[in-house]
Amino acid sequence: MPETSEPHPEGEQPRSIRLTDPRALRAYAHPLRMTLVGLLRSSGPFTATKAAELTGESVASCSYHLRILAKYGLVEEAPGGKGREKPWRATARYTEWPEYSEDATVAEAADALTVAVAERYFERVTRAMERRHTLPREWREAEQFGDSLLYLTPEELTGLGERMDALLRPFEGRESDPSLMPEGARAVSILRIAHLEQDVPHHREAE
Template sequence: MTEKPMRRKVDLTDPRALRAYAHPTRMTLVGLLRREGPCTATRAAELTGESVASCSYHLRMLAKYGLVEEEDPGGPGREKPWRATADATDWPNYSDDPAVTAAAEALTLAVAENYFHRMTQAWEAHHRLSREWREAERFTDTTLYLTPGELTDLGARIDALVAEYAVRNLDPARRPEGARRVPYLQVAYVAPESGPEPAPGSAREPAPAARPGEEP
């Protein structure tokens, strides 16, 4: 049977789908299927430490909203592998629908908490890496003054650079010797202003420069 190609991304706009995906086990399962390829609920349980029953339940919930699907669903009754339907998940930063906005914001917070947990685990193991990898890892920040258009353009330019390496994700043959899986986070947010918002076109006194690691 010819393997069905994976879409580039799945867009979540239904508040029910957004809330469903915010569960940490479901995010873990989707990430697992994207990284390791199709696997059964039993294998997913072995890799995640969850029970088979838990993995089966969460995979069915993910399938309900189009994030995963069974391979060969019409085949024999043996346990079937599950596969991710897309290489990435996207959801709106803004919506006129308050229900979508609330669900999207909750999902973003859940993803941020998941990233923080995984990053903490990685940093606790940092000392076991080779010197070359320890020096290559990045943990830094800076503050920029940008317009919405400039921030959008900067994100697009970074995305284009990252895409040059992202083609290796689904094709191991493209990975050079010594390559390892490196989650690369991109976070840019508008810092809360102190006091009332300035009127359009007005200037505000510049804030003191922030030192690395001390974003105000």
């Protein structure tokens, strides 16, 4: 079974949950389930009825998918309510899964989940680009869109990721503690994708 977080007191939430069970990995790859977990992390707790309003899906469908997510430890019942009116909450702020596994079944399910998440990322980026003309000037100028081609070793790339984590970590507490949020702060999605360019030569050719 996947690693699951212990029940947590109201207002407290583990940083991440790690999925290692192929069944959990495949279950989470469903677009609506990823949407529900994301909404619970940003706007929860809420009921299946509220989930239906937020997603445009039926209450029955949202209720079913929330139960599947609960089976694998990604969401849990929150205090209060009953039946379809019981609220749900996310069990952690982030989801993690193996980048590599000797188990072919785990590796296949993890890679499929990564592809599903990447597709979701770029759908969101496309929507953001389509709507950015409505943003105030300061947000349009602050947004970032670009790429870099670097020659790195695996160890250097790992270290770069750790340094990025360290830069972002101080801002994470604002979501759960609004008192830490300065005036004018809004939700910003920061994507971090670093992949090997297999079509680029290992070494630059001499000029």
